Each structure stands twice: as C-alpha cells, then as structure tokens.
Ligand SMILES: NC(=O)N[C@@H](CC(=O)O)C(=O)O
Ligand SMILES: [Zn+2]
C-alpha cells in the first residue's frame with residue numbers, strides 16, 4: 468500500500484502540519500511525519516484536512532433502478548464528494564427489508580471499494596407501513612444494520628412507529644423517520660404558501676412535517692428509544708427538535724444541503740430539478756435550519772442524494788419524480804452557506820458531516836479525530852477553489868442536480884479510505900492503478 472505524506476495540511480482548519488498516512492492509519496503528525504523513500508508527497512499547502520465524510524442518507528438505487536444509479540456509480544460519486552461511508556436507503560426494488568437484500572447491497576459496496584456502504588433496513592415489509600420487517604435479522608446479518616427507515620414514505624401509523632422504536636433498542640438501533648403526514652400531503656407538489664397559491668399547485672403544508680416530528684419525539688420519549696429525523700425542512704420542526712432536546716429526549720436531526728440553500732421561489736420556473744420531498748421551503752425556513760445547524764439543534768447534514776433517470780425528470784412538473792442528486796456538491800454547499808458566512812468552523816463541519824453521523828449510525832472507524840493510530844479515513848479540501856457544477860461531468864449516473872450551472876466554493880482534492888487514496892488531485896484512483904498514473908500528474912488518463 469502506498470504511503471502518503473500530506474505536507475502543510477490544516478487538520479480541521481487549524482495550523483498547518485504534515486500528516487503521514489501509512490498502513491491504513493494516520494502514522495505520524497508534524498515533525499514526526501518524515502519523507503522517506505517511496506513516499507508519495509501530496510502538497511496540501513492551504514488545504515483543510517477533515518475526517519472522511521459520512522452520509523446517513525444516500526439513495527444508491529441498486530437493486531432495481533440501475534438506470535438511475537448503481538452502488539458502483541453512487542459510491543464513485545461519494546468518494547469524489549469526500550465521503551468514506553454512506554448509508555444506502557432502503558427504498559430499492561426489492562426493498563431492503565430482509566437480511567438477504569441488505570447483505571447483497573453491503574457486498575456490492577465492499578466489492579466496489581470506493582467507500583463503506585451501510586445499508587439502511589426498511590422499518591416495514593415493502594415499506595408498506597403495516598408489518599414490521601425482520602429488523603433483528605438485518606441487525607445480525609453481515610451488514611450489521613443499525614439504522615432503519617422507510618424513507619420515501621413515512622411510518623405514519625403510530626402503533627407501528629412505537630413498535631419499531633421499542634424493537635431497535637435491543638441492538639442499539641435507530642429509527643430514521645421521513646416525517647410526512649400522508650393525508651395532509653395528498654397530491655402535494657410543492658411547499659404550501661404564497662408561491663404555491665400563485666402557481667396553483669397543490670401545497671404541502673409545514674404542519675404535515677411538524678405534526679409527525681412532534682408525535683415521534685413524544686413516542687421516542689415514551690419508549691426511551693433513539694429517533695433520527697430525516698431532512699428536516701421547516702422552522703417549526705427545528706423548534707420542536709430544540710424543545711425535545713432540552714427535555715432530554717434522545718432525538719437527532721438532519722438537514723440536507725438543498726434545504727440549507729434553496730427556496731420555493733425556484734419552483735416558479737417549473738423546472739423539475741427543484742422538485743423534492745420534502746419540498747423547498749421559504750427563506751424563513753432556510754434561515755431557521757441554518758440557525759438550527761449552527762446551534763447544534765440539527766446534528767447532521769445528510770445529502771438525500773436521490774438520483775432519477777432523465778425520463779423521470781425531463782417532463783412537466785406534475786409528472787416528475789421527487790429528488791435531487793447531492794453527493795458531489797454537499798460539502799461545497801455547506802462551505803458556501805455555513806463556513807464562508809462564519810456560521811460554522813471547519814471543526815464544526817467535521818462534526819456535522821463526519822463524527823455526528825458516524826455516532827448516530829454506529830459506524831466504527833469513521834468520524835474519528837485526526838490522531839496517530841486512527842484509521843486513515845480522511846478528506847482533503849481546497850476551500851479556495853471555485854467551480855461551476857456540470858452534472859454531466861459528475862460520477863453519479865443521473866443529472867438531476869439543482870445546483871447545475873451554479874458556481875460553488877471548495878473542491879475535494881483527495882479522499883482516503885483506510886489509507887488507500889480513492890481520490891487524488893480531484894480524480895478517482897482506480898483500485899490497483901499506480902498513484903502517479905491515476906493522479907494525472909504525468910498526463911496519463913488511460
Ligand atoms: N427526497 C426525495 O425527493 N426523494 C427520495 C425519497 C426521500 O428521501 O424521501 C427518493 O428516493 O427519490
Ligand atoms: Zn425522505
């Protein structure tokens with residue numbers, strides 16, 4: 468395995484230091500990190516070094532919708548986005564509701580080798596919301612599932628939700644809820660408010676999310692279990708989670724990059740790239756989720772990377788699928804709205820995009836401090852870079868990025884998975900390829 472010396476990197480945005488990556492771990496720091504022969508030097512002057520990013524919310528679409536994404540293409544996108552571990556949501560076809568299917572996805576991830584893939588187990592059989600899936604069999608499988616979610620659908624029956632919360636306690640699991648009251652959102656096409664009224668589109672009221680968040684934090688308190696609220700999008704949801712945490716309820720919450728940056732104003736152009744579940748909300752909601760992330764009410768940024776094939780997006784608004792890609796832009800969006808505005812430090816970014824998600828998902832070896840002896844799951848970022856998002860140039864198999872054409876700050880220069888460079892010079896390093904070749908330094912892009 469190649470040994471790397473990152474010279475002048477700034478761990479968590481702190482003071483520059485040298486970092487030696489050898490034998491899968493952070494082998495030395497500072498003056499101890501010497502050059503030696505055969506060491507591949509990465510000039511990290513001015514670059515920020517973060518623990519490898521961990522996403523609790525990725526849709527990899529395999530099995531079933533390989534036209535939108537595969538484990539291979541999705542994890543390539545993840546590595547380029549600086550991720551060393553992703554959680555693959557259960558709304559595949561067949562759904563990830565048995566030990567067999569979660570093991571299949573886990574194996575596909577291991578064989579692809581771009582990042583660790585942790586399958587999320589479905590809460591209910593077929594995500595139908597009725598009968599609990601075989602949660603403990605998935606927990607005991609090779610995939611060692613700890614997070615369960617019917618994401619894409621809400622576990623709306625309070626009795627089923629209560630049972631799931633009770634059940635996962637046995638193996639320290641967490642139920643991740645897609646908070647959407649189904650009756651209040653029938654036929655909904657966008658956020659319910661001024662813009663939906665103007666456009667004449669069926670609205671999705673904030674209360675449809677907040678009612679479920681409120682119910683679920685109370686259920687989590689009642690049964691003494693862990694709840695994670697996915698893609699929180701309204702000011703009211705932030706308030707409810709803040710209240711629940713103050714009360715000592717074991718709840719964690721996520722916000723997506725798109726809900727941190729974009730508003731429902733964008734729907735005016737009827738471009739289905741902006742159609743997502745939950746919908747883009749108002750500027751006040753965006754401000755509230757930014758504040759919630761800054762003050763720790765919201766624990767994590769999850770991408771909700773939701774690739775869709777062209778035919779499901781290149782159509783009129785009403786017929787288009789909900790969802791946006793996000794793995795390759797997440798860190799840049801967080802930099803733009805939170806770091807470059809002074810609301811989060813890079814150390815905070817390491818918390819919300821690495822250590823907190825690793826803790827919530829019970830992912831060993833990720834989200835660890837950058838210290839000697841720790842597994843070398845690392846992401847090297849150039850915060851001074853700027854680039855225009857071109858979906859066709861991304862590794863994801865789908866092009867439904869809401870950031871297409873936008874200039875965003877920051878660029879992932881390198882990603883290390885247990886000491887192996889998956890990305891160098893912003894380019895994927897094929898397994899077995901010599902580092903010089905793959906890094907393009909000698910112009911070889913064979
Ligand atoms: N977010 C979305 O708009 N879509 C997701 C489902 C989900 O995360 O709810 C998908 O699977 O396409
Ligand atoms: Zn969802």
Ligand SMILES: [Zn+2]
Pocket residue numbers: 524526556618619771773
């Ligand atoms: Zn999702």
